Amino acid sequence: MKFCQHCAEPVVRHVPPGDDRPRFCCRHCDIVFYENPKNIVGTLPVFGEKVLLCRRAIEPRYGLWTLPAGFLENGETTLQGAIRETREEAGAIIQSMDCSLYTLFNLPDINQVYFFFLARLASADFQPGVESLEAALFCEDDIPWDELAFSVVRVSLEHYFADRRAMQFPVRMFDLRHSAERRLQATLISSSTDTSSPWSRP
Numbered sequence: 713m714k715f716c717q718h719c720a721e722p723v724v725r726h727v728p729p730g731d732d733r734p735r736f737c738c739r740h741c742d743i744v745f746y747e748n749p750k751n752i753v754g755t756l757p758v759f760g761e762k763v764l765l766c767r768r769a770i771e772p773r774y775g776l777w778t779l780p781a782g783f784l785e786n787g788e789t790t791l792q793g794a795i796r797e798t799r800e801e802a803g804a805i806i807q808s809m810d811c812s813l814y815t816l817f818n819l820p821d822i823n824q825v826y827f828f829f830l831a832r833l834a835s836a837d838f839q840p841g842v843e844s845l846e847a848a849l850f851c852e853d854d855i856p857w858d859e860l861a862f863s864v865v866r867v868s869l870e871h872y873f874a875d876r877r878a879m880q881f882p883v884r885m886f887d888l889r890h891s892a893e894r895r896l897q898a899t900l901i902s903s904s905t906d907t908s909s910p911w912s913r914p
């Protein structure tokens with residue numbers, strides 16, 4: 713950010729009084745511009761034994777497979793945004809009553825938070841949107857594990873197929889950070905069936 717969104721004067725970066733980190737500030741308007749993490753919302757759409765994936769027609773990760781997801785818009789709930797992204801990227805219509813929160817990823821290194829909802833598809837009626845080269849249903853054995861676009865997609869799919877065998881689908885939260893070798897590592901922080909949680913003690 714270089715210029716004030718209100719008066720177009722150059723902004724300066726400094727720690728405002730009473731704050732603990734540098735912010736972009738306009739001295740002319742006496743305004744502080746706060747930058748906060750972006751929310752990304754999506755679904756893990758399931759039809760029978762299969763999962764719906766989209767192949768990206770945009771950068772980054774052009775040509776790789778992903779779950780339908782995108783930035784939450786102002787005025788939307790996380791679930792509304794996830795359903796919209798699924799419609800836009802995969803052309804699939806999902807009802808909110810067929811969805812439940814499934815995975816949450818904190819990515820503090822790149823200032824993003826991901827929310828994925830498990831979503832039951834009522835039909836195999838879908839078609840790729842403009843941001844997708846194709847959309848397709850995959851059995852577990854056919855998932856293109858080496859051609860997945862993002863770690864959040866891989867981790868969500870791994871847990872889904874394991875959960876399906878156990879027939880339990882807890883809500884899990886992960887922190888995703890770069891290791892010293894620059895590899896992304898997902899650490900499970902909490903699970904809704906985690907008996908060590910203080911909430912599940914009598």
Ligand code: ZN
Binds near residue numbers: 716717719721738741
């Ligand atoms: Zn200004």
